[in-house]
Amino acid sequence: MSGLPFLFTNPALLAALVALPAIWWLLRMTPPRPQAEVFPPLRILARVLKREETPSKSPWWLTLLRMLMAALVILAISDPVMNPRLNTLATGGPLVLVVDNGWASAEDWERRVETAAGLIADAASRDLPVSIAFTADRDHNAAPTSADEADRRLAAARPQPLATDHPATVAAIRAALGDTRPGTVAFVSDGIEGAGDPVMADLAALGPADLRLIGADAARPxxxxxxxxxxxxxxxxxxxxxxxxxxxxxxxxxxxxxxxxxxxxxxxxxxxxxxxxxxxxxxxxxxxxxxxxxxxxxxxxxxxxLDDGFRRRRVALLSGEARDMAQPLLSPLYYINRALAPYADLVAPEEPDLAKAVPALLEQKPSVLIMADIGRLPEEVYGPLQSWIDNGGTLIRFAGPRLAAAPAEDPLVPVILRQGERALGGALSWAEPQPLADYPANSPFAGMPRPADILVKRQVLAQPTADLAERTWASLADGTPLVTTRVEGQGRIVLFHVSAEATWSNLPISGSFVEMLRRTVQLARGGGVAASGAEAARTLPPYRLLNADGVLTGETGGARPLEIAAGVTPKATSDNPPGLYGSEDGFSALNLMERDAVLQPLALTGLPTAYQTAPLAGAETWSLKPALLTAAMLLLILDGLVVLFMGGAFARLRASARPAARAATILAVAVLGTGLVVAPGIGHADDSKPGDDAILQHLDTTHLAYVVTGEAEVDRISQRGLEGLTQFLTYRTTLEPGAPVGVDISKDELSFYPIIYWPVSASAPMPSAQSVSRIDAYMRAGGTVLFDTRDQISALGSASGDSPNTQRLQAILANLDIPPLEPVPTDHVLTKSFYLLTSFPGRYSGSPLWIESQLDRQDGAADRPARSADGVSPIMITGNDMAGAWAIDDAGNPLLPTVPADENQREYAYRSGVNIMMYMLTGNYKADQVHIPALLERLGQ
Known part of the structure; x- marks a missing residue:
């Protein structure tokens, strides 16, 4: 396509060049600024005989510089364009626009659309109809239409993940034109020609007056x-x-x-x-x-x-306890992660609330779900989990204190379990730790060597049943099951009767553990497409399809099932685009290119008609305006420096006797230059959200929190009680908490508070299942709830020993997955975290403080194992009405008397609160051996 080297978009503005002589005259008549001199008398006397005249004209070279700058500005605003595109369409017939929109056009599609849009605009300016056709579309609609309609079709077109079909496109154009001869045929090509597909020869056979090949040299597919x-x-x-x-x-x-x-x-x-x-x-x-x-x-x-024959299984992981990541070896999921990471894709929940975490994990369609020491699940979770197992999911569970304390009628265990666990070895047991027996023949572990160095010290026991042997995959030397299973629908439930970490046995730190888990996971569904019959083996529905950018998407559109026949290799077409066909359980890959296919360039020799070649829009056409404006700006800066020099500014700067003044001047010039170059008002994105101030306030200061029950008097005592404990902590310790906060457990964020005080009241509304689930998630995430039934006196007078408040607490705890509990042992860190205490009174003093049981305690055993991690008990229970003992009025006086009336008891109630807070914030820090000498000194020993 020929044309002038360049043209001006606004040629009328070139008339301003006529004014250059006038500008020359004005610049010559304007003298430079007179040079300022200091006034030394001797220099004046020396030069008094010299005659000086003020010049009436500026130097010729400065005038020439300014004239050149003015000329550049005039040329820039006239907008010269190099190699512009000209409207040279033939007017003897419609414009036939053939656009390749196959896979090779995806990366420069916008330029191809811009090129085609320019041709359509040229046709509109000459009132020519347009016949536009896309070579990779399923429907090759080439009927001549108006330029506006062609522009709308172009805007709606998209590149396709397919090869182009030139014969079908040319046939559609020939049928649409009939006997009409086209004026210009423009082929926006990707440069690829199909086998036996002389597309340029076919387009030339249409008899156009003008044949153009556009963009073929830009494609490098x-x-x-x-x-x-x-x-x-x-x-x-x-x-x-x-x-x-x-x-x-x-x-x-x-x-x-x-x-x-x-x-x-x-x-x-x-x-x-x-x-x-x-x-x-x-x-x-x-x-x-x-x-x-x-x-x-x-x-x-x-x-x-690539096909799905060797796809790894997706395994979801759940734990009943959140361990500190600073001590990963004590985490229930640590050894499971290490064992399965090389063989499976592991996914973890994003939040600790099981009511939300389990459905979210099931939505990711895992093959296996592993639960480590989870005893009780929310009621609404059992249904979806049971359906997932029935549909082919594999549930693997590990025992632990929570599972041992769970109800015996749990439907998600393969056998009936006895309540509690069996301890082997230790001071209170006659039995010795047991090794493993040989694996039975019906077990997936059959063929593995029996490990001789694995010993089990604790396990959950199964009730003997007639089919227990059939359900046992591994057992101990005394015959008790170690791994049991049960088929449920199309899925399976597997139970390891020991914990997933090394407190119950050394199985998790052995190589046998890795192999046992790997073989169990391999039994889960996954891998190739399961064929249920001849028809299923031949027809696969679209699962994930490839778009033109090479990305797999779930949009199957109008794709049809893929028919696979013996000995026939499927080919990508409009009905079967490239992608994955089948389902998540198994799929077959259909790729764009046939095996060992070779790309061929367009055949351009022997054409019956001459043709022109042209680049895509933007390839050669470009404007000189930015370059001219940049040159004019540089000349303006040079002119300013020359004027400053001629005015003596630099001489005065050199003559200054004060270096500080020179530095200040240079700094001022630099700041001024920066202000001219940098755009004023640099904006910063404000990504704050409503409520951020309140969140930062809670994060910046420790706050004690209490559950709002809805009963005004109970909530008032809770608020005043925590206010009293806050003041006591401020006066006696370095901890300075903020004001107490009342929380609504159904909607407020709980993770801000290390401990939440819950005054249990039988007359208050029963919390919803969602609220209890949020409390369960809060405790799993490391928080602690102090339940106070405030019924020590009323419980003593009850025949059953259970007051209405205690019964309400039992109803609440029935929906929580809580660990086994015990009264605070005499050597527990709670007794020495700040003060040395032997009891934890409130308004009353008879109720013990219940906390999570330390199941590995062996009183009197010299080789007692270390307590687990820095874990803090997630639950505390008392009936001593601690908030009633802490409560004060605005003057700082106690609101309620102690029972019996004893101010020492109130003092110890405050000290109990201090120990609880220090225990929450420091864990078992005071349990370290390094503090024993100081504690003995305080005890006078």
């Missing part, structure tokens, strides 16, 4: 055509269109989660259109390859999908 998992690595084949020079391209292997786990490189030699690369990786890692992609290219041809 490369595609992946084959991949095979060989013994030494994954062999990959690629083909390219342009073969004029050498080229190197990287290829990356990704797993199902989009992580790059392998790399290779193609090296094309000059003249080569096909190259091969090897992605080297261990065989186990190659089994995780889900797709291949060419580095730096984002289209369907640069992506190669």
């Amino acid at each position: 490369v595609a992946l055509s084959a991949a095979s998992n060989d013994a030494n690595g994954l062999a990959v084949t690629a083909t390219r269109l342009v073969t004029t020079g050498p080229e190197s391209l990287g290829v990356t292997a990704y797993d199902a989660r989009g992580r790059a786990i392998g790399e290779g490189q193609f090296d094309f030699a000059p003249g080569e259109s096909v190259a091969r690369a090897t992605v080297t990786a261990p065989f186990e890692l190659r089994n995780d390859f889900a797709r291949l992609g060419l580095t730096g290219l984002a289209n369907a041809g640069a992506t190669y999908l």
